[in-house]
Amino acid sequence: xxxxxxxxxxxxxxxxxxxxxxxxxxxxxxxxxxxxxxxxxxxxxxxxxxxxxxxxxxxxxxxxxxxxxxxxxxxxxxxxxxxxxxxxxxxxxxxxxxxxxxxxxxxxxxxxxxxxxxxxxxxxxxxxxxxxxxxxxxxxxxxxxxxxxxxxxxxxxxxxxxxxxxxxxxxxxxxxxxxxxxxxxxxxxxxxxxxxxxxxxxxxxxxxxxxxxxxxxxxxxxxxxxxxxxxxxxxx
Amino acid sequence: xxxxxxxxxxxxxxxxxxxxxxxxxxxxxxxxxxxxxxxxxxxxxxxxxxxxxxxxxxxxxxxxxxxxxxxxxxxxxxxxxxxxxxxxxxxxxxxxxxxxxxxxxxxxxxxxxxxxxxxxxxxxxxxxxxxxxxxxxxxxxxxxxxxxxxxxxxxxxxxxxxxxxxxxxxxxxxxxxxxxxxxxxxxxxxxxxxxxxxxxxxxxxxxxxxxxxxxxxxxxxxxxxxxxxxxxxxxxxxxxxxxxxxxxxxxxxxxxxxxxxxxxxxxxxxxxxxxxxxxxxxxxxxxxxxxxxxxxxxxxxxxxxxxxxxxxxxxxxxxxxxxxxxxxxxxxxxxxxxxxxxxxxxxxxxxxxxxxxxxxxxxxxxxxxxxxxxxxxxxxxxxxxxxxxxxxxxxxxxxxxxxxxxxxxxxxxxxxxxxxxxxxxxxxxxxxxxxxxxxxxxxxxxxxxxxxxxxxxxxxxxxxxxxxxxxxxxxxxxxxxxxxxxxxxxxxxxxxxxxxxxxxxxxxxxxxxxxxxxxxxxxxxxxxxxxxxxxxxxxxxxxxxxxxxxxxxxxxxxxxxxxxxxxxxxxxxxxxxxxxxxxxxxxxxxxxxxxxxxxxxxxxxx
Numbered sequence: 048x049x050x051x052x053x054x055x056x057x058x059x060x061x062x063x064x065x066x067x068x069x070x071x072x073x074x075x076x077x078x079x080x081x082x083x084x085x086x087x088x089x090x091x092x093x094x095x096x097x098x099x100x101x102x103x104x105x106x107x108x109x110x111x112x113x114x115x116x117x118x119x120x121x122x123x124x125x126x127x128x129x130x131x132x133x134x135x136x137x138x139x140x141x142x143x144x145x146x147x148x149x150x151x152x153x154x155x156x157x158x159x160x161x162x163x164x165x166x167x168x169x170x171x172x173x174x175x176x177x178x179x180x181x182x183x184x185x186x187x188x189x190x191x192x193x194x195x196x197x198x199x200x201x202x203x204x205x206x207x208x209x210x211x212x213x214x215x216x217x218x219x220x221x222x223x224x225x226x227x228x229x230x231x232x233x234x235x236x237x238x239x240x241x242x243x244x245x246x247x248x249x250x251x252x253x254x255x256x257x258x259x260x261x262x263x264x265x266x267x268x269x270x271x272x273x274x275x276x277x278x279x280x281x282x283x
Numbered sequence: 284x285x286x287x288x289x290x291x292x293x294x295x296x297x298x299x300x301x302x303x304x305x306x307x308x309x310x311x312x313x314x315x316x317x318x319x320x321x322x323x324x325x326x327x328x329x330x331x332x333x334x335x336x337x338x339x340x341x342x343x344x345x346x347x348x349x350x351x352x353x354x355x356x357x358x359x360x361x362x363x364x365x366x367x368x369x370x371x372x373x374x375x376x377x378x379x380x381x382x383x384x385x386x387x388x389x390x391x392x393x394x395x396x397x398x399x400x401x402x403x404x405x406x407x408x409x410x411x412x413x414x415x416x417x418x419x420x421x422x423x424x425x426x427x428x429x430x431x432x433x434x435x436x437x438x439x440x441x442x443x444x445x446x447x448x449x450x451x452x453x454x455x456x457x458x459x460x461x462x463x464x465x466x467x468x469x470x471x472x473x474x475x476x477x478x479x480x481x482x483x484x485x486x487x488x489x490x491x492x493x494x495x496x497x498x499x500x501x502x503x504x505x506x507x508x509x510x511x512x513x514x515x516x517x518x519x520x521x522x523x524x525x526x527x528x529x530x531x532x533x534x535x536x537x538x539x540x541x542x543x544x545x546x547x548x549x550x551x552x553x554x555x556x557x558x559x560x561x562x563x564x565x566x567x568x569x570x571x572x573x574x575x576x577x578x579x580x581x582x583x584x585x586x587x588x589x590x591x592x593x594x595x596x597x598x599x600x601x602x603x604x605x606x607x608x609x610x611x612x613x614x615x616x617x618x619x620x621x622x623x624x625x626x627x628x629x630x631x632x633x634x635x636x637x638x639x640x641x642x643x644x645x646x647x648x649x650x651x652x653x654x655x656x657x658x659x660x661x662x663x664x665x666x667x668x669x670x671x672x673x674x675x676x677x678x679x680x681x682x683x684x685x686x687x688x689x690x691x692x693x694x695x696x697x698x699x700x701x702x703x704x705x706x707x708x709x710x711x712x713x714x715x716x717x718x719x720x721x722x723x724x725x726x727x728x729x730x731x732x733x734x735x736x737x738x739x740x741x742x743x744x745x746x747x748x749x750x751x752x753x754x755x756x757x758x759x760x761x762x763x764x765x766x767x768x769x770x771x772x773x774x775x776x777x778x779x780x781x782x783x784x785x786x787x788x789x790x791x792x793x794x795x796x797x798x799x800x801x802x803x804x805x806x807x808x809x810x811x812x813x814x815x816x817x818x819x820x821x822x823x824x825x826x827x828x829x830x831x832x833x834x835x836x837x838x839x840x841x842x843x844x845x846x847x848x849x850x851x852x853x854x855x856x857x858x859x860x861x862x863x864x865x866x867x868x869x870x871x872x873x874x875x876x877x878x879x880x881x882x883x884x885x886x887x888x889x
Binding site for chain 1: 662690
C-alpha cells in the first residue's frame with residue numbers, strides 16, 4: 048500500500064526549463080522566445096534575482112525601485128486581461144511574488160532577515176530572554192510595568208511611574224536605533240566577503256562571524272521591539 | 284476588444300465615463316446632466332432610478348431607496364445606530380441586509396445593480412453599442428465583503444466587472460493624466476457616505492500607493508444629519524412636535540438640510556424652510572456658515588486622524604507631500620478645505636470637478652485594461668491587514684495593511700489529533716489584536732486526510748488580487764494535490780444566491796418591459812375607446828344600425844380586454860374596433876367635408 052510510484056525520471060542535469068505552453072527550451076527571462084507566453088517565476092528564484100540584483104545587502108534604493116517598476120510593467124495583471132486564463136494566473140502569481148520581494152528588500156531589517164534565512168535557514172528564532180547587557184534593565188522595567196498596571200492610572204504614584212516609563216521607552220528606542228545603525232557596516236563587510244574569490248578558511252570564518260553578529264542584532268532588535276510594543280500599549 | 288466603461292457607483296450620485304481618443308469623458312443623460320442620483324423607487328409604474336426616483340423620496344419614502352452604498356457588505360448589526368434615519372424597512376438574511384419593498388426583499392447588491400443598469404443603458408444609448416464590461420470604483424477603505432458586494436452588483440446588472448478600483452487612486456489617475464505630475468501626492472476624498480485618504484508616489488507613469496486609510500461610514504450624509512438633528516430639536520422645542528414619526532417630512536427635512544449645506548459653501552448664511560404636518564404651517568430658520576461649521580466641526584476632525592495615520596504608514600511627514608488633491612462633493616465645504624490646508628501646509632488642488640474626477644479615472648483604468656493606455660500603471664494597496672484566527676482568539680496577521688496588491692501569503696497547516704479530518708480556518712480583516720474585534724471575512728473547513736497527528740501538511744495560499752479581493756487555495760504538500768475549498772463568506776451572498784439574483788434580474792427586466800407594454804396598450808385602448816365614443820356621438824346617425832351594433836360590440840370587447848393582463852388581446856381588439864369603425868370615420872369625414880363646403884362657391888375651394 049505504501050509503495051511509492053516510481054518517480055518520473057527527472058533530468059537532473061537539465062540547465063534550462065521548458066515553456067509551459069509550447070514545451071520548447073526557455074531562453075528568454077520572463078517570456079518564451081518562441082511562443083511569447085509569460086513564464087512563471089520559479090519557486091527557487093530568490094528575491095534578489097527576482098528584482099535583478101546580486102545577492103548583496105547594500106542596495107541602492109533608486110536602483111531597487113527602478114527595477115521594481117520595470118518588472119511591474121512586465122508582470123502586472125492589468126496587461127494580461129485579454130490573455131488566456133493560464134497566462135492571467137501566471138501574471139497574478141508573478142506580480143504577487145514581485146511585490147513580496149520588493150517589500151522585503153526595501154526594508155534593511157527584513158532584507159537582512161531574509162538573507163540570513165537564505166544563507167543559514169530558519170533563523171527567525173525569537174529570543175525569549177533578554178540580551179545579557181539588557182538583563183537588569185528589562186527586569187526593572189517589568190516590575191515597574193506590573194506596579195503601573197495594578198494601580199489606578201490617575202494615582203500620584205503612577206504619575207511618577209509614567210514619567211520613568213517614558214524615560215525607559217526613550218532609552219529602549221535609542222538602543223533599537225543603535226542596533227539598526229550597526230547593520231550598514233555589517234552589510235558592507237558581508238558584501239566584501241562575497242566579492243572575494245576564491246573562498247578560503249579565513250574568509251569562511253569571517254563569513255560565519257558576520258552572519259552570527261547579524262543574527263544577534265536582529266534577534267535583540269526584535270526582542271526590544273516586542274518589549275517596546277508592550278510598553279507603548281500600557282502607557283499609551 | 285469590446286469597450287470597457289468606467290463607473291463611479293457613489294453613495295449619493297453615480298456616473299459613467301469612457302475614453303474618447305485618449306480623453307476621458309463622462310456620459311451625459313438625455314437632459315445633459317452627468318450625475319445619476321443613486322436612488323431607486325418602486326412606483327406604480329414599476330421601478331424607476333435616478334432623478335425620477337429622487338422625486339419619490341418625499342412622496343413615497345418607504346419605497347424609495349437611497350444611500351444603499353452604506354449597506355453594501357454589511358449585516359444589520361453594523362448599521363443599528365443609523366436605522367432610525369432610513370424610512371425603508373431593513374431585515375437580514377444570511378449575514379446580508381435585505382430591503383423590503385412591496386412584500387419582496389432585495390439585497391444591497393440588487394439595488395445597486397438597478398443603478399448600474401440605468402448607467403449601462405445611458406451609455407448604450409449614447410455610444411450606440413452594447414456595454415458588457417466595466418471598471419467600478421469603491422472607497423479605498425472598503426473591506427473584502429464590501430468589494431465583493433460591489434462585484435456582485437455588477438454581475439447582477441449584466442456587467443463583467445474587470446476591475447474594482449479605489450476611488451482616490453482613480454482620481455489620481457485623472458489628475459496625473461492632466462498634470463503629468465511627479466512626486467508625492469495626497470488624495471483627500473470626502474464623499475456622500477465615505478471618507479478616504481491615499482498617499483501616492485507618482486514617477487514616470489507609475490502610480491504607487493504608499494498608504495491608504497479612511498472611514499467607510501463618514502460622509503456628507505453625516506453632515507446633513509447634523510443639520511437635520513438641529514432642526515428636529517428646534518421644531519420639538521418650539522411646537523412640541525416630533526417630526527421623526529412623519530417619514531415624508533423627515534425626507535423633506537433631510538433634503539432641505541442637504542440643499543442648505545450646499546448653499547453655505549458659497550454663501551455665508553441661508554434660510555431653511557419646511558412645511559409642518561397637520562396644518563401647523565411653515566417652519567423657517569436661518570443658518571449661518573459659521574453655525575454650520577460649529578455643528579459639524581467634529582465630523583471634519585474625524586477625517587484628519589486617518590490622514591495622520593496614512594502619513595505615518597507611508598513614512599512621510601506632511602511637508603513631504605508635494606500636492607494635495609480634493610475629491611468628492613463634501614470637499615466643497617470651505618471648512619474642509621481650510622482644515623486640509625492646515626494639515627498639509629499647502630493649498631489643495633481642486634481644478635477638476637470633484638464630482639466627476641473619480642469616474643474619469645475609472646475610464647482611464649478601463650483604457651489601461653483594454654490596452655489603450657500603456658504608459659500608466661497603478662500599483663494599489665490593500666487597506667486592511669488580513670489574517671486568521673489562532674489559538675486563544677488572537678488574530679495572526681498574514682498580509683499587513685498597505686501591502687501592494689496583488690499580494691499573497693502561504694501558511695502551513697497540520698493536525699493535533701490522530702485521524703483528524705479537518706481544520707477550521709477563520710479569515711479576518713482588521714487591525715485589532717483579538718479576532719472578535721476584527722471583521723470576519725469567511726470560514727472554511729480544510730479537509731485533511733486521516734493520518735497520525737502532525738503528519739498532514741496542507742499549504743493554504745491567501746491571494747489578494749488586483750481588485751483587493753481575497754482568493755484562497757489549498758495544496759497537500761505531501762501529494763502535491765490541489766484541495767478544493769468551499770469558502771462561506773461571513774457577510775456576503777453565496778455564489779448560488781448571486782446566480783439566482785442574476786436570473787431574477789433578467790426575469791425582472793423582461794417583466795419590466797412586459798408591464799410597460801401592458802400599461803402602454805391600456806393607455807392606447809383608453810384613448811381609442813374615448814375617440815370612438817366621441818365619434819359615435821357626433822356621427823352615429825350617419826351609419827347603418829348594423830355598423831353601429833358592430834362598433835358597440837367591438838368597443839365593449841376592447842373595454843373588457845383592457846381590464847385583463849394580455850397585451851396581445853388588447854391590441855387585437857383595438858385592431859378589430861378600428862376596422863369596424865372605419866365606416867364611421869369615413870362617414871364623419873365626408874360629413875365634415877360637406878359641411879365645410881356648404882355655402883361656398885366652387886371657385887372658393889379650387
